[in-house]
Amino acid sequence: MTPVSECTVVQEQAVEWMLRLREGDLSVEERAAFDRWHADPRCSEVFARLARAAGAFEVPRRLGVKFDDVLRTADTRGMSRRTAIKGTALGVLGVSVAAWVGVRGIPGQGSLRTSIGNRETIALPDSSQLVLNADTSLQVGMSGDERRLQLTHGRVLARVAPGSSRPFVIATRFGTIRALGTVFQVEVGSDAAEAAVIESKVQIRTLNGSVGVVEAGRRARFSADHIGPNVPLRQSETDWTRGVYAADDVPLEEVIENLRPYMHGAIRLDPAVAHLPISGVFLLDDPLRTLNALPQVVPVKIEHIPLWTTISPR
Amino acid sequence: MSGGAQVLTERDKRRWLITNLFTDHYPWLKRLIRRRSGSQAVAEDVASETFLHLVRLPALEAIDEPRALLSTIASRILYKVWRRRDLERACEETLAIHYGPQDRSPPEEKALLLESIRLIDQVLASLSPKEREIFLLYKIERATYAEISQQQGLSISAVRRVVAKGLRLCLLVTADE
Numbered sequence: 001m002t003p004v005s006e007c008t009v010v011q012e013q014a015v016e017w018m019l020r021l022r023e024g025d026l027s028v029e030e031r032a033a034f035d036r037w038h039a040d041p042r043c044s045e046v047f048a049r050l051a052r053a054a055g056a057f058e059v060p061r062r063l064g065v066k067f068d069d070v071l072r073t074a075d076t077r078g079m080s081r082r083t084a085i086k087g088t089a090l091g092v093l094g095v096s097v098a099a100w101v102g103v104r105g106i107p108g109q110g111s112l113r114t115s116i117g118n119r120e121t122i123a124l125p126d127s128s129q130l131v132l133n134a135d136t137s138l139q140v141g142m143s144g145d146e147r148r149l150q151l152t153h154g155r156v157l158a159r160v161a162p163g164s165s166r167p168f169v170i171a172t173r174f175g176t177i178r179a180l181g182t183v184f185q186v187e188v189g190s191d192a193a194e195a196a197v198i199e200s201k202v203q204i205r206t207l208n209g210s211v212g213v214v215e216a217g218r219r220a221r222f223s224a225d226h227i228g229p230n231v232p233l234r235q236s237e238t239d240w241t242r243g244v245y246a247a248d249d250v251p252l253e254e255v256i257e258n259l260r261p262y263m264h265g266a267i268r269l270d271p272a273v274a275h276l277p278i279s280g281v282f283l284l285d286d287p288l289r290t291l292n293a294l295p296q297v298v299p300v301k302i303e304h305i306p307l308w309t310t311i312s313p314r
Numbered sequence: 315m316s317g318g319a320q321v322l323t324e325r326d327k328r329r330w331l332i333t334n335l336f337t338d339h340y341p342w343l344k345r346l347i348r349r350r351s352g353s354q355a356v357a358e359d360v361a362s363e364t365f366l367h368l369v370r371l372p373a374l375e376a377i378d379e380p381r382a383l384l385s386t387i388a389s390r391i392l393y394k395v396w397r398r399r400d401l402e403r404a405c406e407e408t409l410a411i412h413y414g415p416q417d418r419s420p421p422e423e424k425a426l427l428l429e430s431i432r433l434i435d436q437v438l439a440s441l442s443p444k445e446r447e448i449f450l451l452y453k454i455e456r457a458t459y460a461e462i463s464q465q466q467g468l469s470i471s472a473v474r475r476v477v478a479k480g481l482r483l484c485l486l487v488t489a490d491e
Contacts, residue, residue: 007482015481019474023459046485053484057453059430063423065408070431071438073404078396266447266465305455308465 013037014046018054068264072115113137114154117262117285119243128161128168131241133187134284135261154261155187157241174224175206184214185238192223196237245282252276252298256311259287263309270312273300331374336365343384351392360395364388401431436487437480448473449480 007015017034020026026034038044060067114120114132122130125142132138136154141147147168149156160168160182170177170186172193177186182200186193195202196219204212207224214220214230219237221228236246245258253274256267262284276298282290291302291309299314343364348357364387368374377383405428438446448466451457452473459470459477466473 007485011482011485014485015478018481019478049488050481050485053433053488054453054481056430056433056484057450059426060434061454063427064412065427067431067434070401070404070408070427071435073407074397074400074435077400077403265451268465308451308455308457 010043010046011050013043014050017047018050075115111137111139116264119241119284121241124161126161126164126166129159131157131159133240133261151186151188151193153188155185155240157183157185157238159183173207174222175204175210178203178205192221192228194219194221196233198233198238240284243284245284247278247280247282249277249279252278252294252300252311255282258282259284259290262287265308267309267311270310272313273298273311276300328374332369335368335374335380339380339384340365342381343388346385347388347392350389356392356395360388360391363391367391397435398432401435402428405431433484433487437483440483440487441476441480445476445479448476452477453480 017037020030021034038047057067060070112120112122112130112132114134114136116135118134120132122132124130124140124147126147128147130138130149133155136156137152138154138156139150139152141150145166147164147166148171149158149169150171152173156170158168158170158179160179168179168182170179172186172188174188174193177184177195179200179202182202183198184200184202185196185198187196195204195214197214197216199216201213201215204210204214204220204222204227206222206227210222210225210227212220212222212227212230217233218230219233220230234248236244236248239246240258245255247255247258251274253269255278256269259282260267278294278298280290280293288304291304291311294300294311295302295314300311301314303310303312340361344357344361347360348354351357351360364384367387368384371377405424409424409427437449441449444466448462448468451462451465452459457465459473462468462473463470
C-alpha cells in the first residue's frame with residue numbers, strides 16, 4: 001500500500017544525512033553539523049530507525065536468501081488464493097495475476113502478467129491456448145460475441161480453439177489482429193507490433209484503419225498507420241515457447257532483445273558491437289551462460305554483476 | 315476553563331456518531347468480509363481493525379457513504395493481512411529449502427527475515443518499476459549515483475532523488491508500526 005503521509009522535517013533531514021554519509025567526503029564543517037543534528041534525541045531516534053529500515057535490505061542476503069525469490073513465492077500464493085476465491089475459469093498457475101479488474105464472477109476476464117524469466121502457458125475458457133513470453137502482460141476479455149486480448153507488453157503465441165464463430169482478436173496500441181481458428185504470434189514493441197502466422201491467416205487493422213492480411217508462414221510489422229511487407233517467418237519463430245532461441249546470423253542487438261525478458265536487471269549493449277552478426281542456439285532459461293559464451297565467438301567483453309550486465313568491444 | 319464544556323460536547327457528539335456507525339454497519343461489514351475471506355476469524359479481526367481506522371478519521375459527520383468507505387478500508391486491511399501471511403509462508407518455504415523440511419532454522423532468523431522482507435515489500439510496492447531498479451542498484455548492489463545514472467540514462471540528481479524517495483519510504487512504512 002502506498003503510504004499517503006508526508007515526511008516530517010526531521011525525517012527529511014535524516015534522509016539527507018543518510019545520503020550525504022554514504023556519498024562520503026564530508027567536510028569537517030559538515031561532520032560537525034551532523035554531530036550537532038544527531039545530538040538531538042528526536043533526530044537520533046529517527047536516524048536510527050532509518051538506518052535500521054534501510055539495513056533491512058541487506059538482511060536476506062546475510063541469511064543466504066534472495067529477497068526476490070521470497071517475494072515471488074508470496075506473489076504466487078496470493079495469485080492462487082485470488083484465483084480460488086473469485087472462482088474464475090482461467091487456469092493460471094505460476095502467473096502473477098496483477099489485477100482482476102471487473103471480475104465479479106464473469107469467467108475469462110482479468111490481467112495476466114509474467115515476470116522476468118518466466119514463460120507461461122495458459123488455457124482460456126474457450127480452450128484456446130496462450131503461451132506468454134517472460135515479461136509479458138495482457139488483459140483478457142471474453143464476451144458473448146468476441147474473444148479479445150489486449151497485449152500491452154511482450155510477446156504471446158495464440159493457438160485459437162477451432163469451431164467457434166466468435167472472432168478472436170489480439171489488440172495492441174498500434175492496431176488489432178483478427179483470426180478465426182489459427183496459430184499466430186504477436187509481439188508488441190515500443191514503436192511497432194509484429195504478427196507472425198504459423199497456421200491459417202490473420203487480418204491486421206491498424207489504429208488508423210489500414211487493413212492487411214498475413215498468410216501462414218509469413219510475418220508483418222505494423223505501426224499505427226502503416227503495415228510493412230509480408231516477409232517469411234524466421235526459421236525458429238516459435239522456439240521460444242520451448243525455452244530455446246536460435247539465432248541465425250542476426251545482429252547481437254536482436255539476440256539481446258530476445259534474452260532481455262529472461263534477465264533480471266539491466267543489460268547495457270555498447271552501440272559499437274550492437275550489429276555484430278551472431279549465430280547460435282541459446283537457452284532462454286539460462287541466459288547468463290549464453291552471454292558468457294559470447295566472447296568465444298565474437299570480440300566482445302562481458303562484465304556482469306547481479307542486476308547489471310555490460311557488453312562492450314574487446 | 316470556559317472552553318471545557320465545548321470540547322466535551324464535541325467529544326460526546328463524536329462518540330455518539332461512532333456508536334451509531336458501529337451498530338448500523340458492523341454486522342454488515344463482518345458478513346461482507348466473511349464472504350470475501352471465507353473465514354469467521356479473519357472477518358472479526360479485519361472488521362474491528364477497520365473500525366479502529368475509521369474512528370481515527372477526522373470529520374466523521376461528513377461521511378456520506380459509510381459502507382463504501384468501510385468496504386474500501388476493509389479491503390485494504392484484508393489485502394495487508396493476506397500479504398502478511400503470504401510473506402510469512404514464503405519466508406518459511408525459502409528457509410525450509412536451506413534448512414530442510416524439518417525446519418531447523420533458528421526462530422530468531424525467521425523473525426529477522428520476515429521483518430526485513432515485509433519492509434522491503436512495502437517499500438518496493440510504493441516505487442515504480444524503474445525507481446525500484448534504481449533503488450535496488452543503490453541498496454543491494456551498492457552502485458554509485460554515477461554508475462546508476464550511466465546505466466539508466468538519467469541525470470545524477472534524478473538518481474539521487476529516487477534514492478531519497480526510497481529512503482523516505484523506509485521511514486514512512488516503519489512509522490505506523
